[in-house]
Ligand SMILES: CC(C)[C@H](C(=O)O)[C@@H](O)C(=O)O
């Protein structure tokens with residue numbers, strides 16, 4: 001029987017739908033006739049919210065849960081629109097999906113591809129993966145405002161970290177390192193965030209003997225940014241918490257040639273819920289609808305999806321096609337669809 | 349009557365004493381006969397702790413409080429020494445001083461000096477200041493480990509932010525921007541850390557009209573790292589919380605030519621407690637005692653101290669001497685004392 005892949009597609013806002021259209025073209029070309037692909041589009045995002053009042057209903061969430069995987073574009077409207085203040089779309093949609101579908105691995109590779117200019121003068125061979133925890137840490141939304149709006153206000157944010165949550169992502173990161181260059185760097189701030197830091201450090205120490213081939217290293221998050229800027233080739237796999245991972249992967253994307261190239265996977269490796277891939281970039285409302293966005297990050301996210309779906313050959317084909325395209329792309333800007341077409345042509 | 353300056357000196361561990369010695373030479377040369385300088389050395393740090401069991405006693409703290417200012421080198425021993433685990437020196441000494449002496453402004457300038465190579469290919473004119481909050485946020489030590497060491501452990505970190513604490517550092521940052529290029533960028537993560545983020549954003553919004561000439565901008569911390577790596581010349585003054593400030597200033601230091609050049613001031617602008625200046629770098633035990641460390645960051649920290657002590661001319665002399673030294677320094681490495689001597693010679 002033919003392999004099936006039942007995909008939910010959330011194009012979202014701004015450049016999201018444009019880059020997602022190209023990602024879908026690449027996905028179709030990569031799987032060809034080997035896979036019976038079903039695509040179901042979901043209208044979600046800031047625009048949908050402003051038009052309908054829905055951010056993400058229980059029904060929609062339940063419908064999404066029935067798919068094999070989710071292809072996500074980008075969400076977010078005009079940042080100055082008061083109706084969208086406080087990140088309600090980001091939290092009510094993107095983070096809600098990550099939490100509801102237990103995407104405890106947020107996988108973010110950085111590869112400085114041949115032909116791509118890094119902002120660094122001498123980046124060396126940059127090829128590392130950040131394994132960012134996706135369901136805990138300062139992202140849990142815990143905290144509050146006390147005496148709000150008064151001179152005596154106290155606002156708190158609580159980072160919640162569990163042995164359960166840390167261990168599973170640490171194990172995933174060790175396995176990644178074992179399949180790559182055998183090096184794992186824990187990034188945290190154990191000298192200041194001593195409670196969470198001790199949980200992370202002790203978890204890494206406890207799991208390490210099970211992966212004897214993997215060399216383990218530790219860096220404070222501040223020092224990690226220095227090494228990313230001065231010696232990024234030292235990294236193989238970085239494992240870190242939700243917030244540090246957020247910060248480091250934007251920096252990593254910049255170093256790897258820009259967020260136009262940075263792919264990510266919100267993974268539920270257990271398979272209990274659909275995983276979701278998305279480019280690291282946002283919805284960029286300022287260039288939306290103009291075919292100016294680079295769909296490469298969205299297309300590379302498809303490779304993560306295929307890998308996660310047990311289709312490593314198709315994933316490899318996508319990566320190879322993207323690398324070839326990057327190596328040969330000239331200086332003149334191409335339209336979003338032109339980039340997609342060029343990559344699809346290589347996939348045929 | 350002659351102006352007096354009663355200084356406490358904490359050389360600390362590793363390269364701390366070496367760079368502090370050069371900083372003191374520069375300080376003496378910069379004030380010359382205009383100021384009656386008293387120096388009192390305090391033996392503190394990891395080595396002192398291992399030898400005596402004292403990290404920072406109440407008596408020592410009270411003695412330090414009686415000085416006009418503190419010149420701090422660096423503290424921290426062998427990171428693998430279990431007796432120093434969990435950042436007890438960093439927290440018990442450095443952070444304790446920042447909190448006890450209400451150093452609510454952690455001032456960290458980045459200037460890419462002529463003649464200095466940045467790791468960035470095309471950094472542009474880099475000249476900005478990070479005003480990092482120094483007494484609140486995730487640094488308060490609040491949180492804990494529940495069911496510690498079990499598979500059911502929960503570890504928390506609580507970021508505490510007060511209207512009082514945020515407003516005073518925001519006002520300081522606005523004043524800095526008003527005295528510089530009239531641009532203030534708030535960096536936070538308001539779309540995720542909504543409670544603390546709203547306090548920071550609303551405080552900036554409320555204070556802004558008092559500084560009508562200052563243009564106010566906002567960046568999420570992840571995006572801020574991208575701009576630091578790709579367009580650092582866009583920044584003038586950044587104001588941010590304790591943890592984000594920690595992360596961004598290490599990255600800023602890297603971009604500005606390395607932490608060997610990055611100065612900082614832990615300031616209590618109200619003057620209720622002594623301010624304390626320190627190089628951003630750590631104690632670097634691996635190169636300690638070898639006269640290999642660059643004392644420039646420590647010497648530039650002296651300029652912050654002089655400024656803060658109402659001696660702007662002496663501060664300017666130090667900066668000018670350092671810039672001249674950086675512009676003319678050759679490729680061959682100089683000993684720590686040679687750098688100090690060269691700068692002192694320019695101050696004479
Ligand atoms: C949009 C925002 C909530 C999100 C995050 O902070 O995780 C984004 O920055 C990312 O990295 O995917």
Ligand SMILES: CC(C)[C@H](C(=O)O)[C@@H](O)C(=O)O
Pocket residue numbers: 191192222438439442443594628
């Ligand atoms: C040593 C450490 C506690 C300190 C901090 O986190 O503030 C250091 O990194 C710094 O930036 O001064």
